[in-house]
Amino acid sequence: MKDFKKYYIIPAQPEEVYLALTLPHTLKLWTGEDAEMSTEPGSEFSLWEGSIAGKNIAFEEGKKIIQQWYFGDQEEASIVTIKLHAHKQGTSAELLHTNIPDEVYKDFTEGWDENYFGSLISFYS
Numbered sequence: 001m002k003d004f005k006k007y008y009i010i011p012a013q014p015e016e017v018y019l020a021l022t023l024p025h026t027l028k029l030w031t032g033e034d035a036e037m038s039t040e041p042g043s044e045f046s047l048w049e050g051s052i053a054g055k056n057i058a059f060e061e062g063k064k065i066i067q068q069w070y071f072g073d074q075e076e077a078s079i080v081t082i083k084l085h086a087h088k089q090g091t092s093a094e095l096l097h098t099n100i101p102d103e104v105y106k107d108f109t110e111g112w113d114e115n116y117f118g119s120l121i122s123f124y125s
Helices: 014-022 024-031 102-124
Strands: 002-010 044-047 052-060 064-069 078-087 090-100
Touching (some): 090 102
Antiparallel strands (some): 044 052, 052 064, 064 078, 078 090
């Protein structure tokens, strides 16, 4: 199991980025796919036609998202924490993804860079 931490600069305000990450219709705008998402702790979510699925743990509006991502029957939960901070160029998004299975680590780190935050940055650019 590996952890991944990285910062991304998104050219939009933290409140806008938070909505883009938590509302189904705004998720669809930048992912191009239908999304199942709720800001209700304990609710399940699904992105990119189920390629990413899990459970929402906690939210702090405009500031933080904590989710559990599912990877089969792994014992320790894989936790994604995204913290949003105001930045002179918009938002600094601090990502921490813990307990990523070794066999998918490279795919997931590339996915964060290219598909997830890469798409979000392109959407606002």
